[in-house]
Amino acid sequence: MANLFVIAAPSGCGKTSLVKALIKQTEGLCVSVSHTTRAARPGEQHGKNYFFVSKQEFDEINKNEGFIESAQVFDYYYGSAKQTVKDLLANGTDVILEIDWQGARQVKKSFTDAIGIFILPPSQLALRERLTDRGQDDKSIIDRRMQDAVSEMQHYDEFNYLVINDDFNLALDDLSTIIQAQRLLLSAQSLKYQPLLKTLI
Template identity: 80%
Template sequence: MANLFIVAAPSGCGKTSLVKALIEKTENLCVSVSHTTRTARPGEEHGKNYFFVSQQEFDQINQDDGFIESAQVFDNYYGSAKQTVKDLLDSGTDVILEIDWQGARQVKATFDDAIGIFILPPSEAALRERLTDRGQDDKTIVDRRMQDAVSEMQHYNEFDYLVINDDFEVALEDLSQIIHAQRLQLSQQVLSHQSLLNSLI
Protein backbone atom coordinates (compact mmCIF):
# COMPACT_ATOMS: atom_id res chain seq x y z
CA MET A 1 0.00 0.00 0.00
CA ALA A 2 1.90 3.03 -1.26
CA ASN A 3 1.48 6.58 0.02
CA LEU A 4 0.50 9.61 -2.03
CA PHE A 5 2.08 12.80 -0.70
CA ILE A 6 1.15 16.32 -1.76
CA VAL A 7 3.84 18.98 -1.31
CA ALA A 8 2.76 22.57 -1.88
CA ALA A 9 4.41 25.95 -1.30
CA PRO A 10 4.44 29.47 -2.70
CA SER A 11 7.03 30.15 -5.40
CA GLY A 12 10.42 30.81 -3.82
CA CYS A 13 10.00 28.64 -0.72
CA GLY A 14 12.49 26.02 -1.86
CA LYS A 15 9.95 23.29 -2.52
CA THR A 16 11.66 21.89 -5.62
CA SER A 17 15.11 21.82 -4.00
CA LEU A 18 13.76 20.19 -0.84
CA VAL A 19 11.83 17.52 -2.74
CA LYS A 20 14.86 16.76 -4.92
CA ALA A 21 17.07 16.29 -1.83
CA LEU A 22 14.35 14.21 -0.15
CA ILE A 23 14.13 11.87 -3.15
CA GLU A 24 17.91 11.44 -3.19
CA LYS A 25 18.03 10.33 0.46
CA THR A 26 14.82 8.28 0.59
CA GLU A 27 14.31 4.82 -0.92
CA ASN A 28 11.15 3.92 -2.80
CA LEU A 29 10.01 7.52 -3.21
CA CYS A 30 9.57 9.48 -6.42
CA VAL A 31 7.99 12.60 -7.84
CA SER A 32 5.20 12.32 -10.35
CA VAL A 33 6.26 14.41 -13.35
CA SER A 34 3.56 16.94 -14.18
CA HIS A 35 2.50 18.40 -17.50
CA THR A 36 2.76 22.17 -17.96
CA THR A 37 2.19 24.74 -20.66
CA ARG A 38 4.96 27.03 -19.40
CA THR A 39 8.32 27.16 -21.15
CA ALA A 40 11.28 25.32 -19.67
CA ARG A 41 13.61 27.27 -17.40
CA PRO A 42 17.40 26.98 -17.83
CA GLY A 43 18.53 23.47 -16.91
CA GLU A 44 15.06 21.90 -16.97
CA GLU A 45 14.49 18.78 -19.07
CA HIS A 46 11.34 17.50 -20.77
CA GLY A 47 10.14 14.34 -19.04
CA LYS A 48 12.36 14.89 -16.02
CA ASN A 49 11.25 18.19 -14.50
CA TYR A 50 7.99 18.49 -16.42
CA PHE A 51 6.33 17.32 -19.59
CA PHE A 52 6.35 20.63 -21.48
CA VAL A 53 3.30 20.66 -23.76
CA SER A 54 1.36 23.17 -25.83
CA GLN A 55 -1.93 24.62 -24.65
CA GLN A 56 -3.71 22.51 -27.26
CA GLU A 57 -2.06 19.29 -26.03
CA PHE A 58 -2.88 20.15 -22.43
CA ASP A 59 -6.53 20.89 -23.26
CA GLN A 60 -6.87 17.57 -25.07
CA ILE A 61 -5.59 15.56 -22.08
CA ASN A 62 -7.93 17.52 -19.83
CA GLN A 63 -10.92 16.88 -22.10
CA ASP A 64 -10.08 13.16 -22.02
CA ASP A 65 -10.24 13.29 -18.18
CA GLY A 66 -6.56 12.36 -18.11
CA PHE A 67 -5.53 14.50 -15.13
CA ILE A 68 -5.87 13.67 -11.44
CA GLU A 69 -5.59 17.42 -10.91
CA SER A 70 -4.97 20.48 -13.00
CA ALA A 71 -4.71 24.16 -12.22
CA GLN A 72 -3.81 27.53 -13.63
CA VAL A 73 -0.83 29.14 -11.90
CA PHE A 74 0.00 32.65 -13.06
CA ASP A 75 -0.48 32.47 -16.85
CA ASN A 76 0.28 28.75 -17.24
CA TYR A 77 -1.45 25.44 -16.71
CA TYR A 78 -0.25 22.41 -14.78
CA GLY A 79 -1.64 18.89 -14.46
CA SER A 80 -0.75 15.47 -13.03
CA ALA A 81 -1.62 12.54 -15.28
CA LYS A 82 -3.88 9.96 -13.63
CA GLN A 83 -2.20 6.98 -15.27
CA THR A 84 1.29 8.10 -14.22
CA VAL A 85 0.28 8.36 -10.57
CA LYS A 86 -1.74 5.14 -10.60
CA ASP A 87 1.07 3.10 -12.15
CA LEU A 88 3.58 4.32 -9.58
CA LEU A 89 1.27 3.64 -6.62
CA ASP A 90 0.35 0.20 -7.98
CA SER A 91 4.06 -0.65 -8.17
CA GLY A 92 4.36 0.02 -4.43
CA THR A 93 6.27 3.27 -4.84
CA ASP A 94 5.42 6.24 -2.63
CA VAL A 95 4.60 9.24 -4.82
CA ILE A 96 5.02 12.98 -4.29
CA LEU A 97 2.86 15.45 -6.18
CA GLU A 98 4.43 18.92 -6.34
CA ILE A 99 1.30 20.98 -6.82
CA ASP A 100 -0.48 24.04 -5.44
CA TRP A 101 -3.41 24.22 -3.03
CA GLN A 102 -5.93 24.17 -5.89
CA GLY A 103 -4.53 20.89 -7.15
CA ALA A 104 -4.36 19.52 -3.60
CA ARG A 105 -8.11 20.02 -3.21
CA GLN A 106 -8.76 18.09 -6.40
CA VAL A 107 -6.48 15.22 -5.38
CA LYS A 108 -8.04 15.00 -1.91
CA ALA A 109 -11.46 14.70 -3.52
CA THR A 110 -10.30 11.49 -5.22
CA PHE A 111 -7.60 10.26 -2.83
CA ASP A 112 -8.88 11.25 0.60
CA ASP A 113 -5.97 9.47 2.27
CA ALA A 114 -3.35 11.58 0.44
CA ILE A 115 -0.99 13.31 2.89
CA GLY A 116 -0.69 17.07 2.43
CA ILE A 117 2.50 18.95 3.34
CA PHE A 118 2.72 22.74 3.07
CA ILE A 119 6.05 24.59 3.09
CA LEU A 120 6.34 28.18 4.31
CA PRO A 121 9.21 30.69 4.26
CA PRO A 122 10.58 31.98 7.59
CA SER A 123 9.43 35.53 6.78
CA GLU A 124 8.01 37.72 4.04
CA ALA A 125 11.39 39.45 3.66
CA ALA A 126 13.15 36.10 3.19
CA LEU A 127 10.67 35.08 0.49
CA ARG A 128 11.13 38.35 -1.43
CA GLU A 129 14.91 37.96 -1.19
CA ARG A 130 14.77 34.41 -2.56
CA LEU A 131 12.56 35.44 -5.46
CA THR A 132 14.83 38.38 -6.27
CA ASP A 133 18.05 36.36 -5.96
CA ARG A 134 16.86 33.96 -8.66
CA GLY A 135 17.71 36.67 -11.15
CA GLN A 136 15.12 35.29 -13.59
CA ASP A 137 12.35 37.84 -13.07
CA ASP A 138 12.13 41.63 -13.03
CA LYS A 139 10.65 43.61 -10.12
CA THR A 140 7.15 43.66 -11.60
CA ILE A 141 7.04 39.87 -11.77
CA VAL A 142 8.58 39.51 -8.30
CA ASP A 143 5.91 41.84 -6.90
CA ARG A 144 3.22 39.78 -8.56
CA ARG A 145 4.67 36.53 -7.23
CA MET A 146 4.77 38.04 -3.74
CA GLN A 147 1.12 39.03 -4.02
CA ASP A 148 0.18 35.55 -5.22
CA ALA A 149 2.28 33.96 -2.47
CA VAL A 150 0.28 35.77 0.22
CA SER A 151 -2.91 34.43 -1.36
CA GLU A 152 -1.51 30.88 -1.52
CA MET A 153 -0.24 30.91 2.07
CA GLN A 154 -3.76 31.51 3.34
CA HIS A 155 -4.51 27.87 2.48
CA TYR A 156 -1.84 26.31 4.72
CA ASN A 157 -4.52 25.01 7.11
CA GLU A 158 -5.93 22.70 4.42
CA PHE A 159 -2.85 20.47 4.75
CA ASP A 160 -1.82 17.80 7.27
CA TYR A 161 1.72 19.01 7.95
CA LEU A 162 3.44 22.40 8.00
CA VAL A 163 7.19 22.76 7.38
CA ILE A 164 9.06 26.07 7.76
CA ASN A 165 12.02 26.33 5.40
CA ASP A 166 14.33 28.60 7.38
CA ASP A 167 17.31 26.22 7.54
CA PHE A 168 17.37 23.89 4.52
CA GLU A 169 18.77 20.86 6.38
CA VAL A 170 16.26 21.21 9.21
CA ALA A 171 13.37 21.47 6.74
CA LEU A 172 14.69 18.45 4.85
CA GLU A 173 14.86 16.43 8.07
CA ASP A 174 11.29 17.48 8.90
CA LEU A 175 10.12 16.16 5.53
CA SER A 176 12.04 12.91 6.05
CA GLN A 177 10.39 12.41 9.43
CA ILE A 178 6.94 12.89 7.89
CA ILE A 179 7.63 10.25 5.23
CA HIS A 180 9.04 7.85 7.81
CA ALA A 181 6.12 8.34 10.21
CA GLN A 182 3.59 7.58 7.49
CA ARG A 183 5.39 4.36 6.64
CA LEU A 184 5.22 3.26 10.30
CA GLN A 185 1.45 3.55 10.51
CA LEU A 186 -0.29 0.34 11.50
CA SER A 187 -1.92 -0.29 8.12
CA GLN A 188 1.45 0.07 6.38
CA GLN A 189 3.31 -2.14 8.83
CA VAL A 190 0.69 -4.91 8.70
CA LEU A 191 1.12 -5.17 4.93
CA SER A 192 4.91 -5.02 5.10
CA HIS A 193 5.30 -7.53 7.93
CA GLN A 194 2.36 -9.91 7.53
CA SER A 195 4.57 -13.01 7.70
CA LEU A 196 6.18 -11.84 10.95
CA LEU A 197 2.82 -11.04 12.51
CA ASN A 198 1.47 -14.46 11.52
CA SER A 199 4.45 -16.18 13.11
CA LEU A 200 4.21 -14.16 16.33
CA ILE A 201 0.48 -14.26 16.92
Protein backbone atom coordinates in the same frame (compact mmCIF):
# COMPACT_ATOMS: atom_id res chain seq x y z
CA MET B 1 0.53 0.19 0.78
CA ALA B 2 2.14 3.12 -1.01
CA ASN B 3 1.61 6.74 0.00
CA LEU B 4 0.67 9.73 -2.11
CA PHE B 5 2.25 12.92 -0.76
CA VAL B 6 1.07 16.33 -1.92
CA ILE B 7 3.68 19.03 -1.32
CA ALA B 8 2.72 22.66 -1.89
CA ALA B 9 4.41 26.00 -1.26
CA PRO B 10 4.47 29.53 -2.65
CA SER B 11 7.02 30.22 -5.35
CA GLY B 12 10.46 30.84 -3.83
CA CYS B 13 10.03 28.69 -0.71
CA GLY B 14 12.56 26.12 -1.89
CA LYS B 15 10.05 23.34 -2.49
CA THR B 16 11.71 21.96 -5.61
CA SER B 17 15.19 21.91 -4.05
CA LEU B 18 13.88 20.23 -0.91
CA VAL B 19 11.97 17.58 -2.86
CA LYS B 20 15.00 16.90 -5.07
CA ALA B 21 17.20 16.34 -1.98
CA LEU B 22 14.49 14.24 -0.33
CA ILE B 23 14.21 11.95 -3.36
CA LYS B 24 17.98 11.55 -3.51
CA GLN B 25 18.22 10.27 0.07
CA THR B 26 15.00 8.24 0.24
CA GLU B 27 14.48 4.82 -1.35
CA GLY B 28 11.10 3.96 -2.86
CA LEU B 29 10.08 7.59 -3.31
CA CYS B 30 9.63 9.49 -6.56
CA VAL B 31 8.08 12.63 -7.99
CA SER B 32 5.29 12.35 -10.51
CA VAL B 33 6.39 14.45 -13.48
CA SER B 34 3.72 17.03 -14.28
CA HIS B 35 2.63 18.48 -17.61
CA THR B 36 2.92 22.24 -18.12
CA THR B 37 2.27 24.76 -20.86
CA ARG B 38 5.13 27.03 -19.81
CA ALA B 39 8.46 26.98 -21.61
CA ALA B 40 11.40 25.08 -20.14
CA ARG B 41 13.79 27.10 -18.00
CA PRO B 42 17.57 26.77 -18.49
CA GLY B 43 18.68 23.28 -17.42
CA GLU B 44 15.19 21.77 -17.38
CA GLN B 45 14.57 18.63 -19.43
CA HIS B 46 11.38 17.37 -21.06
CA GLY B 47 10.14 14.26 -19.25
CA LYS B 48 12.45 14.80 -16.29
CA ASN B 49 11.42 18.14 -14.79
CA TYR B 50 8.12 18.48 -16.65
CA PHE B 51 6.37 17.34 -19.79
CA PHE B 52 6.36 20.60 -21.72
CA VAL B 53 3.26 20.66 -23.92
CA SER B 54 1.23 23.15 -25.91
CA LYS B 55 -2.04 24.55 -24.58
CA GLN B 56 -3.85 22.47 -27.21
CA GLU B 57 -2.16 19.24 -26.05
CA PHE B 58 -2.91 20.11 -22.43
CA ASP B 59 -6.57 20.75 -23.17
CA GLU B 60 -6.86 17.45 -25.00
CA ILE B 61 -5.53 15.46 -22.03
CA ASN B 62 -7.74 17.41 -19.66
CA LYS B 63 -10.82 16.83 -21.81
CA ASN B 64 -10.20 13.09 -21.65
CA GLU B 65 -9.94 13.29 -17.82
CA GLY B 66 -6.29 12.31 -17.95
CA PHE B 67 -5.23 14.53 -15.06
CA ILE B 68 -5.61 13.76 -11.38
CA GLU B 69 -5.44 17.53 -10.91
CA SER B 70 -4.83 20.59 -13.04
CA ALA B 71 -4.54 24.28 -12.30
CA GLN B 72 -3.61 27.63 -13.76
CA VAL B 73 -0.63 29.20 -12.05
CA PHE B 74 0.14 32.72 -13.23
CA ASP B 75 -0.25 32.51 -17.03
CA TYR B 76 0.40 28.79 -17.43
CA TYR B 77 -1.35 25.47 -16.85
CA TYR B 78 -0.11 22.47 -14.90
CA GLY B 79 -1.48 18.95 -14.53
CA SER B 80 -0.52 15.55 -13.06
CA ALA B 81 -1.25 12.46 -15.17
CA LYS B 82 -3.74 10.22 -13.38
CA GLN B 83 -2.55 6.90 -14.82
CA THR B 84 1.11 7.60 -14.03
CA VAL B 85 0.30 8.16 -10.35
CA LYS B 86 -1.90 5.07 -10.16
CA ASP B 87 0.76 2.87 -11.76
CA LEU B 88 3.50 4.06 -9.39
CA LEU B 89 1.33 3.52 -6.31
CA ALA B 90 0.27 0.08 -7.54
CA ASN B 91 3.96 -0.87 -7.82
CA GLY B 92 4.51 0.06 -4.17
CA THR B 93 6.33 3.33 -4.82
CA ASP B 94 5.56 6.34 -2.66
CA VAL B 95 4.72 9.30 -4.89
CA ILE B 96 5.15 13.05 -4.42
CA LEU B 97 3.01 15.58 -6.29
CA GLU B 98 4.55 19.07 -6.36
CA ILE B 99 1.43 21.17 -6.85
CA ASP B 100 -0.41 24.17 -5.42
CA TRP B 101 -3.25 24.26 -2.90
CA GLN B 102 -5.87 24.24 -5.65
CA GLY B 103 -4.44 21.03 -7.07
CA ALA B 104 -4.26 19.54 -3.57
CA ARG B 105 -8.00 20.03 -3.19
CA GLN B 106 -8.62 18.20 -6.45
CA VAL B 107 -6.34 15.31 -5.49
CA LYS B 108 -8.17 14.83 -2.19
CA LYS B 109 -11.39 14.18 -4.08
CA SER B 110 -9.90 11.14 -5.86
CA PHE B 111 -7.27 10.10 -3.32
CA THR B 112 -8.78 10.76 0.10
CA ASP B 113 -5.75 9.23 1.86
CA ALA B 114 -3.28 11.63 0.21
CA ILE B 115 -0.97 13.29 2.75
CA GLY B 116 -0.66 17.05 2.39
CA ILE B 117 2.53 18.92 3.31
CA PHE B 118 2.73 22.72 3.11
CA ILE B 119 6.06 24.56 3.11
CA LEU B 120 6.32 28.14 4.37
CA PRO B 121 9.18 30.67 4.36
CA PRO B 122 10.43 32.07 7.70
CA SER B 123 9.19 35.57 6.74
CA GLN B 124 7.87 37.63 3.84
CA LEU B 125 11.21 39.45 3.71
CA ALA B 126 13.10 36.17 3.32
CA LEU B 127 10.72 35.09 0.56
CA ARG B 128 11.20 38.35 -1.36
CA GLU B 129 14.97 38.02 -1.03
CA ARG B 130 14.88 34.47 -2.40
CA LEU B 131 12.73 35.51 -5.36
CA THR B 132 15.08 38.43 -6.08
CA ASP B 133 18.25 36.34 -5.69
CA ARG B 134 17.05 33.84 -8.31
CA GLY B 135 17.53 36.57 -10.91
CA GLN B 136 14.74 35.21 -13.09
CA ASP B 137 12.13 37.97 -12.79
CA ASP B 138 11.94 41.75 -12.77
CA LYS B 139 10.50 43.76 -9.86
CA SER B 140 6.94 43.85 -11.22
CA ILE B 141 6.80 40.06 -11.52
CA ILE B 142 8.35 39.62 -8.08
CA ASP B 143 5.72 41.98 -6.63
CA ARG B 144 3.02 39.89 -8.29
CA ARG B 145 4.54 36.66 -6.97
CA MET B 146 4.62 38.13 -3.46
CA GLN B 147 0.94 39.07 -3.65
CA ASP B 148 0.06 35.59 -4.86
CA ALA B 149 2.26 34.02 -2.16
CA VAL B 150 0.38 35.81 0.63
CA SER B 151 -2.88 34.54 -0.84
CA GLU B 152 -1.54 30.98 -1.19
CA MET B 153 -0.15 30.87 2.35
CA GLN B 154 -3.64 31.40 3.76
CA HIS B 155 -4.43 27.80 2.74
CA TYR B 156 -1.74 26.15 4.90
CA ASP B 157 -4.40 24.80 7.27
CA GLU B 158 -5.85 22.57 4.53
CA PHE B 159 -2.79 20.30 4.79
CA ASN B 160 -1.73 17.58 7.25
CA TYR B 161 1.80 18.83 7.93
CA LEU B 162 3.50 22.22 8.02
CA VAL B 163 7.24 22.69 7.39
CA ILE B 164 9.07 26.02 7.76
CA ASN B 165 12.03 26.32 5.39
CA ASP B 166 14.32 28.63 7.34
CA ASP B 167 17.30 26.26 7.52
CA PHE B 168 17.39 23.95 4.48
CA ASN B 169 18.82 20.92 6.28
CA LEU B 170 16.32 21.17 9.14
CA ALA B 171 13.44 21.48 6.68
CA LEU B 172 14.78 18.45 4.81
CA ASP B 173 14.95 16.49 8.08
CA ASP B 174 11.34 17.45 8.80
CA LEU B 175 10.20 16.18 5.40
CA SER B 176 12.17 12.96 5.82
CA THR B 177 10.58 12.42 9.24
CA ILE B 178 7.10 12.85 7.77
CA ILE B 179 7.79 10.27 5.06
CA GLN B 180 9.14 7.78 7.60
CA ALA B 181 6.26 8.37 10.02
CA GLN B 182 3.70 7.58 7.33
CA ARG B 183 5.56 4.39 6.43
CA LEU B 184 5.47 3.30 10.09
CA LEU B 185 1.73 3.70 10.53
CA LEU B 186 -0.01 0.59 11.83
CA SER B 187 -1.99 0.16 8.60
CA ALA B 188 1.20 0.12 6.52
CA GLN B 189 3.29 -1.99 8.89
CA SER B 190 0.59 -4.63 9.48
CA LEU B 191 0.28 -5.13 5.74
CA LYS B 192 4.04 -5.19 5.16
CA TYR B 193 4.70 -7.64 7.98
CA GLN B 194 1.58 -9.77 7.69
CA PRO B 195 3.51 -13.08 7.41
CA LEU B 196 5.58 -12.19 10.50
CA LEU B 197 2.52 -11.21 12.51
CA LYS B 198 0.92 -14.57 11.75
CA THR B 199 3.92 -16.35 13.26
CA LEU B 200 4.01 -14.10 16.31
CA ILE B 201 0.36 -14.12 17.28
